[in-house]
Amino acid sequence: MTRVLVLNSGSSSVKYRLFDGRRTLARGLVERIGEDGGDAADHAAALRRIMESVDLDGLAVVGHRVVHGGTEFDSATLIDDDVAAVIERLIPLAPLHNPAALSGITVARKLLPEVAQVAVFDTAFHRTIEPAGITYAMDAALAERWGVRRYGMHGTSHAYVSRRTAALLGxxxxxxxxxxxxxxxxxxxxxxxxxxxxxxxxxxxxxxxxxxxxxxxxxxxxxxxxxxxxxxxxxxxxxxxxxxxxxxxxxxxxxxxxxxxxxxxxxxxxxxxxxxxxxxxxxxxxxxxxxxxxxxxxxxxxxxxxxxxxxxxxxxxxxxxxxxxxxxxxxxxxxxxxxxxxxxxxxxxxxxxxxxxxxxxxxxxxxxxxxxxxxxxxxx
Known part of the structure; x- marks a missing residue:
């Protein structure tokens, strides 16, 4: 079995789940980060709290949910400095979501420097849509310059549910x-x-x-x-x-x-x-x-x-x-x-x-x- 820690970092929360194969070993939510009376002062404190509360022995990889991968990513990707820089560059396309994911990635890489980190993008599943399904009928040069096109979200959910639906029906x-x-x-x-x-x-x-x-x-x-x-x-x-x-x-x-x-x-x-x-x-x-x-x-x-x-x-x-x-x-x-x-x-x-x-x-x-x-x- 492979032990995986999944982190879903929001602007004021971090949801986590520890897997061993398909089996869930631990799960939880740190809420109201940075707020008076909240669970943690910042994302660094939240992740330290998570990592102190779960058994990370044998941890193979940390998987991060990232909402927007733009046109750069069409699948889950091992995170290095270049990948983190692209996620940061894409913040204008997901200003409510990508900054929180990047915070989680930055802190997790510092706390677990020897563990591989992977970004899983909500947009990646939709990269298979043909050009006619993603192109808006507007000034093409303007759209190209500013990345204006359909990207889609919830890709991890749609991918999982479509596969499970097929299995349910044989x-x-x-x-x-x-x-x-x-x-x-x-x-x-x-x-x-x-x-x-x-x-x-x-x-x-x-x-x-x-x-x-x-x-x-x-x-x-x-x-x-x-x-x-x-x-x-x-x-x-x-x-x-x-x-x-x-x-x-x-x-x-x-x-x-x-x-x-x-x-x-x-x-x-x-x-x-x-x-x-x-x-x-x-x-x-x-x-x-x-x-x-x-x-x-x-x-x-x-x-x-x-x-x-x-x-x-x-x-x-x-x-x-x-x-x-x-x-x-x-x-x-x-x-x-x-x-x-x-x-x-x-x-x-x-x-x-x-x-x-x-x-x-x-x-x-x-x-x-x-x-x-x-x-x-x-x-x-």
Missing amino acids: LAPEAANIITLHLGNGASACAVRGGRSVATSMGMAPQQGLVMGTRSGDIDPTVIFHLHRAAGMPVDEIEHSLTRAAGLLGLTGDNDMRAVQRRRQQGDPAAGLAFDVYCRRIKEYVGAYLAVLGRADAIAFTAGVGENSPEVRAAALSGLDGLGIAVDRHRNEQIAPNERGEQVVSPDGSPTAICVVPTDEELEIAQQSVAALGAGQSAR
Whole structure:
């Protein structure tokens, strides 16, 4: 077995999980870093606390989740000074995420100088999308100069869930067409053909696409111009509004789908509209990705909302029976999952299986880190 420490460093938290092969030896979360009364004064103190609390004997590699790898990285990569410099250079494309990941990488390399460090990029899985699927119809020179294109996010989740969905259905991943719906506070859709991403909803940053907890998802760019010119709002204020105060929060005052559903059941019109907007957007992407794929063997729901909201699953796919897409009400509401928590919730014989497949991004990061370590060692 290979022992792997996975670190997911946020701006004020570090989530960790220690693996021995597929087995989890330890896991936890250090929160409110740098805040009064928080768990640690800074990321260095947080990582020291983690490393003092877990058994690192025989540790082979540390795997770091990094949101944005730009066009430079198409797979998990052993970290050296050059790789760290590129991650830093890409901060403008992920200003809320890459700085935290870089902090975790910097501290971990200092505390564990003899242990290999690997960066696993959310964007890497989507590097297989063809140019027509990543190119925005704008001034080509301007886009090239500033890196404006679709990159996509949640790649580790979409990769893991698409493979597990194929396995659940007894299909070879290289022969399966699967639409994965990662529905959490952040949300994205992905069309996977033969184990490769061919379309995804997030764009240059984690803002485009589906409605999210606090992000608007798709919106007419003219809205930004209008708010700047007519309302006199500075660009920074508009950005904050669309990324931190939009989505479910902007429509209802709640960013948690559980609260929105409770209010909807109580007859709250704002919650009812937000639920409908949320589910309609999912349905629109499912339809688009059916067109891209030509057919879908399965549609897989994952992450907090996808795994735990039968109401969202049913509403997002309602009215698609003519396309061979249907949710079985009893199976959807009375889930009887396998040992991995996976379940098919469509009727028997449906052309497109509807599945609930819990994601495991930490396990995917661990496995990709081991693969990168092996590739790096063999390259030497």
